[in-house]
Amino acid sequence: MYSYILRRLAFGAITIVGVSILVxxxxxxxxxxxxxxxxxxxxxxxxxEAERAGYMKALGLxxxxxxxxxxxxxxxxxxxxxxxxxRSESVxxxxxxxxxxxxxxxxxxxxxxxVVGIPVAIISALRPNSIGDNLSxxxxxLFLAIPGFWLGMLIMLGLLxxxxxxxxxxxxxxxxxxxxxxxxxxxxxIVLGLGQAAYIARMARSSLLEVIREDxxxxxRAKGLSGRLVIIFxxxxxxxxxxxxxxxxxxxxxxxxxxxVERAFGTPGxxxxxxxxxxxxxxxxxxxxxxxxxxVFVVLNIMVDVIIAWLDPRIRYQ
Amino acid sequence: xxVTSPTVAPVRFVRPSLLRRIGKGxxxxxxxxxxxxxxxxxxxxxxxxALLAPEIAPYEPLQANFRRMSRPPDGxxxxxxxxxxxxxxxxxxxxxRASLTVAAAxxxxxxxxxxxxxxxxxxxxxxxxxxxxxxxxxxxxFPDLILAMAIAMALGAGTGTVIIAIAVTRIPFGGRIIRxxxxxxxEMSYVEAARSLGASHMRMMVRHILPQCIAPYLILAxxxxxxxxxxxxxxxxxxxxxxPPTPTWGNxxxxxxxxxxxxxxxxxxxxxxxxxxxxxxFNLLGDGIRDMLDPRLRGAV
Numbered sequence: 149m150y151s152y153i154l155r156r157l158a159f160g161a162i163t164i165v166g167v168s169i170l171v172x173x174x175x176x177x178x179x180x181x182x183x184x185x186x187x188x189x190x191x192x193x194x195x196x197e198a199e200r201a202g203y204m205k206a207l208g209l210x211x212x213x214x215x216x217x218x219x220x221x222x223x224x225x226x227x228x229x230x231x232x233x234x235r236s237e238s239v240x241x242x243x244x245x246x247x248x249x250x251x252x253x254x255x256x257x258x259x260x261x262x263v264v265g266i267p268v269a270i271i272s273a274l275r276p277n278s279i280g281d282n283l284s285x286x287x288x289x290l291f292l293a294i295p296g297f298w299l300g301m302l303i304m305l306g307l308l309x310x311x312x313x314x315x316x317x318x319x320x321x322x323x324x325x326x327x328x329x330x331x332x333x334x335x336x337x338i339v340l341g342l343g344q345a346a347y348i349a350r351m352a353r354s355s356l357l358e359v360i361r362e363d364x365x366x367x368x369r370a371k372g373l374s375g376r377l378v379i380i381f382x383x384x385x386x387x388x389x390x391x392x393x394x395x396x397x398x399x400x401x402x403x404x405x406x407x408x409v410e411r412a413f414g415t416p417g418x419x420x421x422x423x424x425x426x427x428x429x430x431x432x433x434x435x436x437x438x439x440x441x442x443x444v445f446v447v448l449n450i451m452v453d454v455i456i457a458w459l460d461p462r463i464r465y466q
Numbered sequence: 467x468x469v470t471s472p473t474v475a476p477v478r479f480v481r482p483s484l485l486r487r488i489g490k491g492x493x494x495x496x497x498x499x500x501x502x503x504x505x506x507x508x509x510x511x512x513x514x515x516a517l518l519a520p521e522i523a524p525y526e527p528l529q530a531n532f533r534r535m536s537r538p539p540d541g542x543x544x545x546x547x548x549x550x551x552x553x554x555x556x557x558x559x560x561x562x563r564a565s566l567t568v569a570a571a572x573x574x575x576x577x578x579x580x581x582x583x584x585x586x587x588x589x590x591x592x593x594x595x596x597x598x599x600x601x602x603x604x605x606x607x608f609p610d611l612i613l614a615m616a617i618a619m620a621l622g623a624g625t626g627t628v629i630i631a632i633a634v635t636r637i638p639f640g641g642r643i644i645r646x647x648x649x650x651x652x653e654m655s656y657v658e659a660a661r662s663l664g665a666s667h668m669r670m671m672v673r674h675i676l677p678q679c680i681a682p683y684l685i686l687a688x689x690x691x692x693x694x695x696x697x698x699x700x701x702x703x704x705x706x707x708x709x710p711p712t713p714t715w716g717n718x719x720x721x722x723x724x725x726x727x728x729x730x731x732x733x734x735x736x737x738x739x740x741x742x743x744x745x746x747x748f749n750l751l752g753d754g755i756r757d758m759l760d761p762r763l764r765g766a767v
Contacts, residue, residue: 174617
């Protein structure tokens with residue numbers, strides 16, 4: 149088990165180095181001139197030659213590329229991740245302030261996806277092809293097609309229209325004011341959670357139907373246990389393994405999905421910061437946030453792999 | 467006694483005409499899953515809507531009408547008008563063009579590139595394969611939308627850049643699945659026979675392995691269309707898609723948020739509904755095609 153974790157961590161470290169290089173290539177090398185990216189094509193033409201050189205030097209952009217990359221890694225290692233071009237706050241401070249909201253949203257959505265998805269899957273698998281099964285399958289296919297940010301906008305409009313309610317705009321920590329904090333994160337959490345629940349229900353249903361055909365389940369049934377008990381206590385635990393893996397992959401979907409959803413709700417989280425950074429063409433903030441999201445995604449997937457290996461010895465000894 | 471050898475009529479294999487084969491395939495598809503066929507009809511009508519947008523749309527999508535600004539749906543403008551009086555119905559109809567072209571081009575580009583890469587890395591194996599697998603893993607370490615956002619931002623706004631941004635996120639899927647298909651094909655005896663006859667690498671790949679990859683390729687392409695449409699809409703919504711004034715469903719939703727403190731409901735409802743119905747149609751059509759071409763791939767893609 150320990151050797152498995154170590155191996156997984158080593159691969160994860162390589163991946164993170166690779167990811168950082170990829171981010172650097174995409175955001176710092178591809179755009180051609182970073183000043184055009186920052187000021188826009190119009191603003192760039194208005195700058196004098198000396199101003200351009202000055203900005204390039206101030207931003208550390210006249211250094212050779214390998215040195216720029218090295219400086220960025222140093223910024224990350226120091227923990228402040230450099231500064232936004234437009235704000236006084238360092239990127240690290242922004243992450244500390246806004247990150248918790250997005251993390252809460254992710255947590256709520258994952259919990260909700262299991263709470264909704266698994267029971268739906270059990271109901272489907274108990275009587276495959278019944279009305280209930282077909283209905284739940286149709287609803288999950290429908291939710292795969294609904295863009296989360298649109299659902300978010302509809303919910304927000306509906307609340308405003310019928311109840312005259314609007315979530316508070318300023319971000320508050322859960323520990324300071326739990327109620328207004330929850331009002332901010334519940335909406336995005338629910339929207340993203342329902343989106344994931346559709347995937348979870350689909351996967352859990354097909355995996356349950358597969359496990360039900362195995363010999364040990366037939367044995368349990370032959371002993372005289374009722375169908376419901378067999379599914380919940382014998383089939384479900386084994387059927388959940390692929391669902392856990394999927395849930396890890398879906399976390400990436402939540403991280404990415406939270407960007408448009410936070411914009412739809414106006415949630416002051418990290419996703420909204422990403423939206424702002426993209427629209428202000430703030431390459432430095434974007435670079436750090438993209439790297440952060442990718443790292444979180446990699447680490448979460450390592451955790452999922454370790455959990456799976458812990459639950460299923462066959463994987464550990466491969 | 468003369469022995470007359472029985473005469474055997476020469477068997478000639480006549481390949482039915484292409485039109486006929488397509489017709490037969492369609493009949494088989496409709497029979498095997500009428501529900502997918504129904505969604506196929508809807509998908510086709512959306513395609514037609516995109517093709518004939520200028521003929522169908524009641525108004526010019528870019529034509530502002532300052533006498534009818536921010537009107538809710540009525541007899542003149544069925545889907546209402548936006549804050550400068552452009553007809554929402556016409557904009558939704560024209561929006562299908564951007565959405566479908568970008569999604570189709572991106573999926574074709576990304577899946578084709580990924581598939582060829584997967585074919586080469588599965589076939590040659592060795593160091594090339596190991597390096598390719600690592601690169602694909604790096605690409606997969608980003609959630610799709612985030613990678614697409616970064617690329618679209620780096621390359622600047624435009625139709626071409628959105629296509630490239632979405633295509634890059636599709637490469638790993640093509641690469642992984644086609645590679646695994648190729649790995650199992652490589653061990654088949656007919657491939658070994660071709661190798662022992664001295665076929666060149668190029669001939670082996672193109673004549674003997676590639677044809678077997680077509681079914682998984684088609685399945686990949688159709689099942690990923692829906693995701694691509696959603697990513698395109700999200701990019702438009704986040705302001706890194708095709709820039710206004712060209713109407714896309716994503717930037718229409720984004721515009722509605724900029725319209726005021728409270729976005730008018732008709733500006734929110736209709737573009738989103740268009741996205742949902744389109745994605746639903748293409749997803750279900752894709753499921754049907756997958757079940758017909760290769761039921762074993764259920765859940766794999």
